[in-house]
Amino acid sequence: MNRRDLDAFVAHYGLSAEATDVVLDLAAARPAPAEFRLFLVRVLQLAGVLSLAAGLVFFIAANWQDIGVTGRFALIQVVIVVSVALGLWKPPPHALGRYTLLMAFIATGALLALFGQTYQTGADVYELFLSWALLGLAFVAAGQWSVLSAAWLVVFNVALLLFLGGRPSGGWLWTVFAPFRGNLSLELLAPALLNLALWWLAEFGRRVRWSAFEARWVSGLALACAFGFLTGAGIDAVESSMMDGFDVLALLFVLAIEAALVVHAMRLRNDVFPLALTAASVIAIVSCAVMEHIDVGDLGITFLLALWLTVSSTVSGRVLMSLVREWRQAGEAA
Template sequence: MQSMQDRRAVRQALADWREQHAIAADGVAAAWPRAEPDAAAWRHWLDRALLALGAALLCAGVIVFFAFNWQDLHKFARFGLLAGALSLLAAFAWLRPGGDMAARAALCGAQVVAGVLLAVIGQVYQSGADAWQLFALWALLAAPWALAARAAPHWWLVLVLANVALLRYCSVRLGVGGMFDLLFGAAGERGTTLFLLAAALAQLALWFALRAALPALGFRGLAGARMLAALACAYAGWLGIGSLLDSRFDAAMFGLALLALGALLAWFRLRAFDVVALSLASFALIVMVVTAAARVLLDGSHAGFGAFLLLGLLTIGLSATAAAWLLRAQRQHDAAFAQGEPA
């Protein structure tokens, strides 16, 4: 079955060819219906969407059940209910045929229930451990379920849990109150943000390596790379902005942020094209450039309305340039894809 991304690329290529008079109108009219999703494609998408929604609601129900009945349940009843739910989900997935969507939904539920079980153990037996250990252990327990499911969404959960654990660990190491304090005011936050940026880039490289070597294990699609690219762009942008807003401009950190964004732009334009990742990197770069211009224009005591007008014009100009570049890159990629050439 043709994927939605492939259909969109074909439609865009047909529209571009028609605009350039490279194909007749009747040719577009004949080829266009084959690029639109048919009834079977919509039913397949609806089945997957409703199954994912049902699994999410069931997991939310498990969490709400324990939160509401916490005082009325004995500790062994809590453990037994969660262990029973985990066993039922695993047995259901094991009895289903390989690649079955219901089995994968059950395995996703098992990933969530495993985390709930860890949280319940931590609440019953208070050990003083920090939350980053919960998320780190949860990520480790979620990985075998992702291996059993062999589906990309299960690895997304592992990525989210691992990065939350890493961010929380960095906040504890700095001795701040929370993750937002880490990014917005803790001492030494730039060095830690640089470490988090390096970790996000390393995860992105590992994701692409696994996607090339082990696609059968679920390392497929664009969403996982987009999540990590968004994380890397956020860290790079904050690293650059932090170096600009400090009393002393840190050129080394600003240069590293620019280098990271440039590497992301080059990779997602030349090697693994993705307009979403390119948009995120372009947005982060625009924010950094506008912030640098604001520091120069507003640093003096005589900065007035003209400086804000220039900043507004600069933002509009950079945004229009980025949008034009992204549109041209997308059209080139879609045309190459429709012609069967390597994008």
């Protein structure tokens, strides 16, 4: 019996805490000491890789004047070459291969940052992260590891945030944003759609058992990034004192996309995460609209917002928990 079946068994017979402990022990449902040790080892290994990567950056920064230009580049390049060589020697899914490719991915970003800092190329910061993401695709494809995929996703979204925040006057990336250019609320839809495409890819990869997307939280991270941009687009649209046609269009797009995701989640009936993100997004957008367009004084707006947040979050929470119980029971019955 899995943990869900055990929970249903305990709930059905109304077992006490002592009886529940006995059931869990008999079913060997508690993590064994060996499993705890394995988890701790993996956490420490990942922490070690991240510490080595941070140490590489800090070592170069602390000895900037002493190492010299050639030494700085050589040090990072040696780390990348050694990491790739170890990854080829013990390729994924071997733990050494995965950790060394993660190290190579991080070192690639450090190398690009060093290049920009040394030669003062004048490139925008977003170009560093975008180049990092493009070069890092090779490591993600070779690593086939959810942690590496998530790291790439974070770097890619940082590049998008920096691009939209800086709003550079030129650059080839504007070809992607060309249909949305001219209005920030519309421009924010482009990264949202990109993240939705990545979410779909991650969900598809998980269904066909791609190792890079074996963990469900990777697709959840992509979906959360998409909702972050959707919420930003909606807030930017409603915060305009006089909403123009582009703002209205952006807001309609946001609501349409979120409604489509709600319909998709209700059809699958296996995950309330899209519904929770939609609820949070709508609550945030409506709260900003209330603050911008309803003039009832400071005290009135404070009371109105408190009332709206209390009611909306309570109703959303109750509905979501009800759906969780309903879908879980339907899954157990099936």
